[in-house]
Amino acid sequence: MSLTVNTTINGQAVSASAEASTSLLEFLRDTLEMKGSKLCCNTGECGACTVIYNGKPINSCVTMAADANGAEIITIEGLADGDKLHPVQQAFIDTGAVQCGYCTPGYIISVKALLDRTTKPTAEDIEEAVSGNICRCTGYNKIVDAIHLAADRIAGRA
């Protein structure tokens, strides 16, 4: 059964049809051709599909596209300002927190959501914020470095 999804993605009003069984991730990637949010486990366990939904990070693979109706969604495509990368994106590059890169959009979204809440995250805050994101390459240390660097830059400390 088809339904119409009226939503706001990265500040832009979007209207498109979806099936009741369509996930928000499928809606983004297949209907809207926004491929930045990644499909990986497709069961809500790895975080590669993380988007910000009404201010909160969620797994778009286990969210119904129908639930995007009336919601505000932020995806990785919405972070850069033209050619200027978001401080979290820049910090990931500058610290080398990226290897294969597949988990990176999900991480960056989780970290943006964290730094929207606080620019002075504790070690515990950081661990909690990215505990739902799995990276098989980096060993996590550089990701944590990137989060500290992004927080410092956003707060004007670096």
Next chain:
Amino acid sequence: MEYFEPKSLDEALSLLAKHGHDARVIAGGTDVMVDIKYKEEPGCLINIKKIPGLTGIQENGGSLRIGSLATIRDVEISDLVHHKLPVLWDSSHQFASLQIRNTATIGGNICRASPSGETLAPLLVLEARGKLTFSDGEKTESFTSFFQGPGKTSLGTKGLLTGIDVPYPPEGSRGVYLKHAVRGAMDIAMVGVAVLITPDAAKNNLQDVRIGLGAVAPTPVRASKTEALLRGKPLTAALLKEAAAMAASESSPISDQRSSGEYRRWIVEALTRRGLEQTWKAATGKEVA
């Protein structure tokens, strides 16, 4: 697959009356969406998130009323839950990931009736009750009788869980929820043990003891024989050992890809011992004699 977004409880209940066996209720969707993709699409999907009045966490006399659509994150960031129901807070804090906690609802975790459902053993020891609504009325039911088997509850196909009442534990009590899993975050509990104890006024004996076991039987269960063994006694090392072994014998775990039944029994023993020790110390200020 038909799809409905009822705007009221009455509308949802009449949809359930009409589509009952063929219908699946969806709220957060973190379990149902996975089933739709990897198991089977139901004939009809009823999204209850647009029904007003089912969210929020409020104090209601000596208990807390939690709306069934409250997310696990709502539970986790509630000061009331943190201060009054630490054993429930423990389980919300150890629940999957932040992304899932932002989406999954407590009502969904309960109605899914998975033996490993993270909030269930804590709700059992807190002696929480569900508010069940049917088209011909509503009733309040203890969660000790609500769970009937994996995925089976007394809601059947026609009822909705609309609220959860959690009475505050007795004055002076201490509780803890201990979870055993391979990975700290995301992982489903191999075993979850909730312990809530209340010492007597002199802090010499266990006046009330409640032990809930998760993931080790077809439903979450209370270890009632172990509770009876402990009641009225001081917690000595010998009693602690006996009680932990008894809790293990009260469990009936299956073997699956996450662990063998035998291993789960060992973990029940270890977590029961640890939980009793911790809560005894916290409640009485004394070491186990």
